Amino acid sequence: MAKRLKDEFDSKWILRNSLEIIPQFEDGVLTIRGLHYKLVGRGMTNSMLHYKRVVTTMIRARRDSLVSYFAFSDHDRAVDGITEYDKTNVNDSIEQYSGYIRYYMNNYNKNRWENQDYYPEIWIEKKAQLGVFKPICEKFDVALAACKGYPSLTFLNDAATRFQNAADEGYEPIILYFGDYDPSGEDIPRSIKDNLYKDFHVNIEMKRILLLEHQVIEYNLPPAPTKIGDSRTAGWDGLGQVEMDAIDPKETQSLCTDAIKSIMDQDKYDELLLTEVTEEKEYISRMKKIVNEL
16 A cells, blocks of 8 residues: 655644744734635645644644734634623722723714715625724724625624615615625625515615635635535536635735725715814813713
């Protein structure tokens, strides 16, 4: 029986290259899958064998304190809320909440989209990518939703309520969508738009930002065979399966920023900021009066 040759992309190779890649990103931005694609860019074969080897190597690296436990995002397993157990102290509480009072007394902000034409939301296929998109969405005050593939009816019902409320106020609802390049990834945006209209009579504009075929070619991304179990594979003539994790997170953030700016009227935004400056003076004056009357 022929002896199986060991390939060069072993745990030592993965660890050595990973320790060069990981410091380039803030904690919680890079996913394990994203690291895998970064290693593929350095020559490693894009295979399930090597992906599992990356996972195992990173488990060992974190246990050995070579890589921070906070390095990778894993929002699928996030805990909602915390159990408080610290003993409360009145002086500490006064110091903490007086800081909140000072902040809210001196910071007045108008809603960034109140004089715009659109009501936008960013939808992403994978919850693990929330760490990539969250800083951009917070910067532009845009809702961020992870639909985790084909969203449930409950998920769509909640979204339909938000979109209808915005439409009733005169805004045009729009979803800026980011997902994988594969048969399902291309079909999910269509399904979302159709089901929102069919089940809830809500019409939205759907704009697919990532991942498109021309981007796969432009970024020279390595396609993998499409999933045999996907019923849409037979009727699809794409280049092969490419996950959105294959895109550099910084490039994804840039695409998200550009997509938001493309629907934002800059002149209206500038007008909003001028109004904000004027109203802020009145806000601070009246807030101080209220606090003095307490």
